Structures are given as structure tokens and as C-alpha cells.
Amino acid sequence: MTSTTAADAPRSPLASAGWASWCIAVLFGLFFAYDVFEAVGNLVGVVSQANALGGNVVPLGWAVLIGGLLLPVIAFGIAYWTGRGRRLGEQTVRFLVALCVVAAISQSVLALFGASQLTDLLA
Template identity: 40%
Template sequence: MTAQPSRRTRPTWVTVTVAALFGLFFAFLVWSAVDLLIQQAAGPLGLNGLGWSVHLLPVIFPMVAFGVAFGLGWRRPLGAFALILAAGLGVAAVFWVNILAYAVTSFALYGG
């Protein structure tokens, strides 16, 4: 009978703390996207169907990116978990900047 080496797991509060800290940054992206959506929808031109879909994507995408990053990393070592969350945050931030640039330069989104 051989003894199996026990695998040390980190406390749950450490995982929750790291996820919550990164979650604040993801929440900031969502909040900024909601703010832009409200400003553009209440603006003088309003939004058409394409405008609504383009402005709703950055509201949804950071939440999906956080979920995917959390799902990929929560069983990995703490450093890898933080790096995966940081990579997800980077992808969500790049997506936000791309949507922002498109919203500024495309007049096809407005006038609904």
C-alpha cells in the first residue's frame, strides 16, 4: 500500500480575493459600456438596430470574458490564475477600445 501524496490546495478566500480584484476592473468596463450606451441612445440622433447591437456587445463581452478566464484558471496555481484573468481583462479592454473607435467613426449606428 503506497500513500498518495496529498495535493495542497489554496484557501478559497485567496481565489475569491484575486477574482474579486480583477472583477472590479471587468465591472468598470461593463459600467463604461452601459454609460456609453445610455449617452448614445439618449443623444439627439438616437440609435438604430445596428447601433443597439454594437453598443450592447461591450456590455456583454467583459462578463463572458471574465467567466471564461475564471473557468480556465481557478484550479491552476495562483500566479497562473492571475495571469489568465489579466489576459481576459486585456482582451476585454481591447474589445472595448475597438468598439469605442468604431462608435466614434461610424455614422451608420445613429439615427434610429
């Protein structure tokens, strides 16, 4: 009669794919980090441009700029949280969909609001 220990038990596919799951999260994390970097650039650029022209950023402008900064972070967190414990393909699709949502919202906001609506240069 043989006894089976935890070391002898077959590993589940989810447990053996732990490192691959982290690699996927890190890879997509780099894309989301680039979106955050772009948002910081927009924030600094719009504020410095408004200050250079003798104006200021209106409250709607602050909301749009800070929202653009938080959106990739929140989307990555949701994709990571909902993808935990799932197969690698499902995790990848969740990250990809979140990245596409961030890109679509960012482009929509860019088309909807121009620099003239985010700043008040007459102040």
C-alpha cells in the first residue's frame, strides 16, 4: 500500500501556470503603465501650457486630466482581479479588453474635449 503525499499529487494546470500568469500581468502592466505615463504628460503639459499663457485649468479640466490618470490603473486592477484563478487565455483576453476600453475612452475624451474646454485663458 503506497501513500500519496502533496509532493506526489499531480499539479493542476492553474498552479503550474502561476509564473505565466504573472508574466502576462507584467506584460500588460507595461502597456497600462505607458497609458499612465501619457496621462501624466497630459496633466503636466496642459497645466504648464495654461500657466504659460496666463490662464488656469477649469474644474472640468482637472476632472478630465485626473480621470485620465486613474482610468488605466483602475482598468488594470479590475482586469487583474477578475482574471485571478482563470486560464491564461481568459486572463489575456481580460487584460486586452481592459486595454482597449482605456484606449477607446481616452480617444473619446480627446475628441470630445479640446484644450480650449479644459483651460480658461481669459483669467
